[in-house]
Amino acid sequence: MTSESVQPMSGPSRRAVVAAAGAAGLTVALTACGSDDKASGSSTEQGAGGGAVLAKTSDIPEGGGKIFKDEKVVVSQPTAGEYKAFSTVCTHRDCPMVDLKDDIISCTCHGSQFSVLDGSVKKDPAVKPLEAKQISVNGDSITLA
Template sequence: MTTEDLSTKAQQQAAAAPSRRTVLCTAGLAGAGVMALGACGAAQDAANSAASSASDAATGALKDAVSKATIPEGGGKVFPDQKVVVTQPTAGEFKAFTAVCTHQGCVVSDVANGTINCGCHGSKFDITTGAVKAGPAKEPLPEKKVTVGTDGITVS
């Protein structure tokens, strides 16, 4: 092979092969894509973590706020932020219900005289069962699970 043939062959190979600049740019773009995807995953993980933390904080706040001493016997307490009402119909018996009135979705306002009371339209619910004592609501308040422990009351 002549020198001219070798030179032509080298030029053809160089034209067919990507330049160093092309290789570096492609590698840089691929790396940026991987980092962007990683950032998306990290953002999603952060969002999931924040939602979980908010849920844990709300549960923790309710647990901290609800001690046996804060729920009066024969009465109860409304926790509007958590949309829960906790009652103590008789000594040591704790009940919990959703605090969202079944009439039109208002959060109940208070517990008095053996009933959970909705200030929006006057519905009254039994503190033991959540049953309607006075309308316009027609459905009882859904009951929630109550666990009484040494550190307070947990509602789920």
């Protein structure tokens, strides 16, 4: 029987490979977190409070509202100068809602309807009102908090 010396394999160690994979993953995550909204196709800007500027106050009709599909929110103006925001996710089965006529937002999944002025249910099967969202108005900009 002959004795041979065993040479370690050349190349990176397992520890170096795992560390490099972790660093690559971290780089991807940080790049995604730091992406510019304008580069991703979003039309929102940063507001004074750090939230996304959704619209100008003049974009929201009095007694009605406007849906912001990407943000899953509807902003309304129940009375002149008063602005409210609600989720556009139906409280019945979590369907996204994009059908807005006058002051009623409708769910195409099961037919629920809600008032965009106060979030209340106008037609079942939903029984819970829309979730209120925080917005702020600064000058003529409406910002999602």
